[in-house]
Amino acid sequence: MRSQVRMDMEIESKHKSEWAEAQKIHISVDLEAAAKQQLKFLAAVDRKRFLYEGPALQRAIYRYNAFWLPLLAKHSESQLVEGPLVVPLDCEWIWHCHRLNPIRYKSDCEDLYGRILDNSDVVSSTQGTCSRQTEEIWTKLYPEEHYELDLAAAFKEDISERILGLKKCTAYDLVSAVKRQSPFFYQVSRPHMSHDVFIEEALARYKGFLHIIRRNKEKSIRRFCVPTYDVDLMWHSHQLHPVSYCEDLIRVHGKVLEHDDMDSDRSKGQKLDNGFSGTTNQWEETFGKRYWRAGAMYRGGTPSPVTLVPFSSKSKKGNDLFSSDEYQNIVQVPEVKFVEVLLEFAGVRGLPESHKGRLSVMFSKSQPDLFFNAKQRLSILSESGEKMVASFNCEPKGELLFELVSYCPSTLPIKRKPRVLGSASLSLQDYLVPVSKLSDEKWLELVPSSGYAGLESMCLRVGFSFTVPSPALYALRMVRSRPFAKNSCLFPLSGRTQHAKSWTRIMTDAGTEVITLQMRSSKKERGKDNLTPRKEVIGITASGECTVAEFMENGWSLLGSRWSLRFQKSSCENSHLCMLIGDRVVNISPGRKLDYEPKHHGTQKTERDFVTAVEFSADTPYGEAVALINLKSGVVKVKEEPLLLTMVVLAFVLSDIMENEGFKGLPATEDNAEADNLFTKESGLQAVGKENVTAFQVESQVESQVELNGDAVKGVEEVPANSLSTASGCGSGCGSGCGSGCGSMVKSGGGDSGRGSGQGNMVESSGCGTGCGGGCGSGCGGGCGSMVKSTGCGGCGSGCGGCGGGCGNMVKSSGCGGCGAGCGGCGGGTMVAGSRQQT
Incomplete structure (x- = not known):
């Protein structure tokens, strides 16, 4: 025993020594600040997705080659303005993608301008620096071209001939480079990515990443190393400072480290697969630390857009819009x-x-x-x-x-x-x-x-x-109750309401009732002989009764005319069903959209049970999913507390309308086991009975669905032998190495984070890169999550995270990863992060 402890201590001492040596690597850029700025910039570009493809992208590439690079070259020779240049957003986006191939960017700059064009005296337009001086010098040099991208001109003119006529223009395929880099923001867009502690640790891990590549070179090992997304964020941030990147990497490795993202071969045994497995093993042997990282793993494919046309309103998104709302405090749910x-x-x-x-x-x-x-x-x-x-x-x-x-x-x-x-x-x-x-x-x-x-x-x-x-998301459920008895002590009800035929109780995931709703019909006099039907929704809380919605001539009015609900006269599958108009604009779209999009392709029948509330604003012109309503189970999930009552009332009104049109309504009675199970699946309460758990097989990016049943128990859960399926596939990210390419991200596994009971299933995978496809069906209620068994793929590919009462998924793998790096190759897979109900 003592000899074993002594050996462990010696090994641990060696690991600490290697880590300390890695942290001595000097980087001449403040990468923590650069990473935060990069996230801010990527978010700004994502709000202008016309820069991802089409005529606007072509125009941006032309402007980058014809105007920005020459202006930058002139400014680097003799300062054209007193302060730094402020680069137009469209040009910065193309410049961003060009610099992320550091070898190619270096050679292009040297061929076209005789030196590397650096960003040392340039700031992003997203940093808030006044661009007036830059605009003035731009207008003086290029009087026929606006400083900002002219979208109207971009869509009117075919720019291809003008690009071919440029004397100085890179031959690098910038359209493909943009296509490969566009999904990166989704992978790094969660709030924790910019947290100081997360960023600080990411920088330390990036130095560790560079260190193991250096060790490979010292030992003449040709290994293609693959980073996780936290490391990759730092790597990108470093490359965006091209002169510093070249100098720092030459000092550490004796040469500029390649980062080419063009390798996309996901098959087993190929560069991406082998690279990530090797990176994982080497990292853990060198530092004695796990290579995987919570929050830095592959999230799955970028959700499908709800619209390709951006919303043009100038209204800003913000909770302060409802600070003085009299309905604000009617529904109160503690934050979790x-x-x-x-x-x-x-x-x-x-x-x-x-x-x-x-x-x-x-x-x-x-x-x-x-x-x-x-x-x-x-x-x-x-x-x-x-x-x-x-x-x-x-x-x-x-x-x-x-x-x-x-x-x-x-x-x-x-x-x-x-x-x-x-x-x-x-x-x-x-x-x-x-x-x-x-x-x-x-x-x-x-x-x-x-x-x-x-x-x-x-x-x-x-x-x-x-x-x-x-x-976490706020989760409420609607349960239709039998009529209250006259001696009910839930709320002080008036005699009129005690005799109501049916009430719908709104409850939290902890079983606490927050409000009770009823749809009432009456007649309102409009002249002497003209009576018209009138509907209203009454809300009852411990503090009293109030009208929370009313049907008017032009549609529904919610929360004292705070919102108006307008229905589409006709709709197709991809359009919205109705729209909430108020201080904010929210479209109600059929099915699960954006953040709520299932990791697999759900059946059309299942998707008809859901509607997604998608908000549009100047901050989110392409839409942000702010709520999900399951009309079958009566579960409402909302991101923001100020929208809780609005979405609950909306769900109630929609359920009434759908029921009148033949849709099976909310679960009846307060003691309905089926309703409880449905809520468990959606919101995370302890499970009762059996639930379906969904797993996915990944075969070269092709998904198929397997339905499995699992029993939920409070104690130990073991995966049954008949829950085993196989999968192959690999994920990739960017890679580095002397002369190599890099793959694009792949959706490997993933799954519906259904918070039900039920045990998840096991997926055996021989894929590579993305942590190897973890399938999920994350048993979130009282059951256990999915298990992933993987060989030949990196890191942890952690499958879906168990929310609710269940245990999280298990991942059995030999590595995982993001982008690859190393002498001799590049590319690599990214780890699969656990899917979850939260956002």
């Missing part, structure tokens, strides 16, 4: 936060000599958790030889509990109960309250169970990673 967790058990030591049997670890939470309330089992890498990583969501409080268990072999038909050898815990508050560290790996000393008290210390090696705590 969640974190994504990745967890792996790497080794164990100090076992009793007499021990026989198969070891694994049971993990759970120390206190009730809205998203994680079951116990799950995970194997140990050193014991099984198989890499398994759990991915799940939980509240950022309490402790993670670990129990080392032994399963003794038995010839009896009855399974023996596993023995608990010892236990340990990990406090989430130590890392997340306040956020101080988002990943770690350590030996935890186990407290021996009874019967093992005399043993020497047993220890468990645990690697774990968190995201920054983020607000």
Whole structure:
């Protein structure tokens, strides 16, 4: 035992030495600030998606070659303005994509202008610097071309001939470069990416990434290394400073590190697959740290747009619009936060000599958790030889509990109960309250169970990673109740309402009732002999009764005319059903859209159960999904508290309209088990009964759907043998290396984060890159999440995260990754992050 501890300490000392050596790498750019600026810039471009393709992109490429690069060259020779140049957004986007091929950008600049054109005296238009001086010098040099992109001119004129006529123009295919870089923003757009602690740790990991490539060169190893998205964000940020990047990389590696994103071969055994597996193994052997990273893994493909035409309103999105609304406080639901967790058990030591049997670890939470309330089992890498990583969501409080268990072999038909050898815990508050560290790996000393008290210390090696705590979706459900009795004590009802035929109760995921709604019909006099039907929605809370919606001549008015609901006269599948008009513009579209888009292709019948509320504003011109309504289960999920009552009333009105048109309405009665199960699937309550869990097979980017049933239990869940399917496919990102290309991202697995009960299923994958396709069906209620078994692919590809009461998905893989780097090749896969209900 003591000799083993001594060996472990020596290995750990070596790992720390390597990490310390990596952190000595000098980077002459403030990459933390550069990464945050890059995220801000990418968000601005994403609001102008006409720059992704078509005539506007062609015009931007022309302007970049004909005007921006010559202006930059002149300014670098002799300063044209007193302050820095402010680059037009369209030109900056093309410049951005060009610089992300550093070898090609360097050679193009040297061929066309005799030197690398740097950004040392240039600022982005997104930084708020006044562009007046730049506009003046632009107009003086180019009087026939506007400083800002003229969209009207772009769509009127075919610019291809003018591009061919340019004397100085790169031959690099910038259209393809833009196409490859356009999906990157979706992968790095979540709020935690810009958090100070996340960015700080990403920079340290980027230095580690450069260090292992340096070690490869020293040992003459030609390995193509693949980064995760946090590392890739830093790598991109470094390349956007071309002179510094070249100087820094020559100092570290003796040459400029390639980053070409053109390799997209996802087949097993190819560069992307082998590169990521090799990167994962080398990282963990070199630093003794897990390579995967929560929040830095592949999210799946970019959701399909709801419109290709941007919304042109100047209105800004913001919660302050409703600060003085009299309806603001009618519905109050406490905010709940969640974190994504990745967890792996790497080794164990100090076992009793007499021990026989198969070891694994049971993990759970120390206190009730809205998203994680079951116990799950995970194997140990050193014991099984198989890499398994759990991915799940939980509240950022309490402790993670670990129990080392032994399963003794038995010839009896009855399974023996596993023995608990010892236990340990990990406090989430130590890392997340306040956020101080988002990943770690350590030996935890186990407290021996009874019967093992005399043993020497047993220890468990645990690697774990968190995201920054983020607000979870607000989830409410509508349950139609039988008429209240006269002695009901739920709310002080008037005699008129006590005799109502039917009420709909609006409840939180914790079972708390927040408001009760009823649709009333009456007649309103319009002259002496002209009576017209009138409808209204009445809301009852503990504080009283109020009208929350009313049917007017031109449609529905919600919340005292705060909103008006207008229906389409006719609609097609891709259009919106109706529109909410108020201080904000919200379209109600059929099916699950944008953030709520299923990871697989749901059936048309299933999609008819859903509508998505998509808000349009100057900040979100292509739409942002702010709520999802399941008309069948009555579950309403909302991103922002100010929109809670609006979306609940909308859901109630839509349900009434659909029911009148023959659609099966809300679940009836308050004690309906089917309704409870539907809510469990949607919002994360403890599961009851059986739920369907969906897994996906990935065959070279082609998805197919498999339906599996799983039983939900509060205790241990094991994956049945008949839940095994196979998948191949790989993901890729950018790669680096001396003369190599890089692949584009691939959707590998993923799944419907259905918060139901039910156990997820297992996916065995021999893919590469994207963590190898984790399929999911993340059993979120009381069941367990999906499990992914992967060989030959990198990192953790963590499948879908178990929300609700269930355990997160398991990923069994040998690596995962984002973009590749290394001498001799590039490209690589990205890890599959656990899918979840939260956003």
